[in-house]
Amino acid sequence: MAQPHMVPAAHDTALIAAWQAGDEQAAAELVRRHARPLARFLASAGAPDSDVDDLVQETFIRAFRSVDRFRGQCQFRTWLLTIGGNVLKDFGRRAARRKVLPLDEAVRDVTGDPHEHAEAREAEAMLAAGLQQLPRLQREVFLLRAQQGLEYAEIAAALATTPGAARVHYHHAVRRLKEIVK
Amino acid sequence: MNDRLENLAKQLGTDAANRLDVEATARKVVERLREQPVRRIAWVQRTWLRIAAALVLVLGGAVVASRLTPGRRPGVSAHPAHLVADDLGDLSTDELRDVLATFDELISPDSVAVPEGSTDLHELDAQQLRAVLRSLEG
Numbered sequence: 001m002a003q004p005h006m007v008p009a010a011h012d013t014a015l016i017a018a019w020q021a022g023d024e025q026a027a028a029e030l031v032r033r034h035a036r037p038l039a040r041f042l043a044s045a046g047a048p049d050s051d052v053d054d055l056v057q058e059t060f061i062r063a064f065r066s067v068d069r070f071r072g073q074c075q076f077r078t079w080l081l082t083i084g085g086n087v088l089k090d091f092g093r094r095a096a097r098r099k100v101l102p103l104d105e106a107v108r109d110v111t112g113d114p115h116e117h118a119e120a121r122e123a124e125a126m127l128a129a130g131l132q133q134l135p136r137l138q139r140e141v142f143l144l145r146a147q148q149g150l151e152y153a154e155i156a157a158a159l160a161t162t163p164g165a166a167r168v169h170y171h172h173a174v175r176r177l178k179e180i181v182k
Numbered sequence: 183m184n185d186r187l188e189n190l191a192k193q194l195g196t197d198a199a200n201r202l203d204v205e206a207t208a209r210k211v212v213e214r215l216r217e218q219p220v221r222r223i224a225w226v227q228r229t230w231l232r233i234a235a236a237l238v239l240v241l242g243g244a245v246v247a248s249r250l251t252p253g254r255r256p257g258v259s260a261h262p263a264h265l266v267a268d269d270l271g272d273l274s275t276d277e278l279r280d281v282l283a284t285f286d287e288l289i290s291p292d293s294v295a296v297p298e299g300s301t302d303l304h305e306l307d308a309q310q311l312r313a314v315l316r317s318l319e320g
Contacts (some may be wrong), residue, residue, distance in 0.1 A: 009290065024216065032205070033210050039202045040198065043197075043198035043199065057207060061211060064215055075262065123186075124193055127191065174184060
């Protein structure tokens with residue numbers, strides 16, 4: 001199930017060091033490498049499609065500004081995804097204050113004629129809606145594991161928990177999602 | 183079922199990811215980093231300003247409260263003796279005893295300056311009671 005990382009960690013580390021030394025192109029390269037997986041993670045975690053671009057940018061800005069705190073405890077991408085989770089949480093709070101469409105409703109907003117959607121598409125929509133019903137930690141562990149293909153040890157390092165706890169969160173998430181998507 | 187869930191999870195968000203213009207995003211991120219190199223200094227300045235404003239509010243509130251609270255004015259003792267001593271001359275013997283009885287409750291017995299030879303305030307006449315009260319004024 002777990003997929004090998006496409007980007008060697010050492011390479012990312014070198015780019016981070018170059019960015020810290022003032023190389024803007026190193027930052028741009030890191031964005032190129034990780035922007036799409038980050039967008040996929042954010043969209044799956046409840047970001048409205050129209051805001052994914054902004055949230056991706058905000059996540060990278062926040063990551064580059066606090067990159068001194070990245071100590072290589074996990075892959076750069078994993079660390080980036082956890083920052084994305086925080087950015088999305090802040091976005092949700094702001095959206096709630098502005099009383100705009102809540103995230104979960106935005107996720108459920110599958111437009112078009114239902115008959116035109118394939119069964120898989122409907123199941124995806126159900127899964128997306130189900131993910132919004134999970135506690136944040138369960139949702140993020142599930143996505144990091146099932147979508148990003150990370151090992152429990154890697155997830156645990158990024159979320160400051162233990163591999164055993166990450167495994168438990170994952171299984172709780174799967175059990176609840178099965179009830180929703182069956 | 184687990185495999186199905188995982189396959190569905192891998193499909194989630196692919197549309198949004200495919201729509202993302204990665205080059206444009208990289209360019210915008212670099213531009214934003216260039217335009218706002220480090221907001222840390224601004225953040226620190228803002229934080230200190232907030233702390234200073236909070237201190238001013240707290241100190242100002244304390245000053246106002248101290249001026250509005252009776253007996254807490256600067257230069258005026260909060261001791262009740264001052265509130266009654268101004269009118270000691272107008273008080274009768276019984277009233278003076280009542281005042282002293284109140285002091286008994288407020289001040290420890292050791293601090294009351296009772297004239298030599300006297301052990302009970304009831305044995306004192308009006309002049310002696312006035313003397314005791316004035317001694318309490320400090």
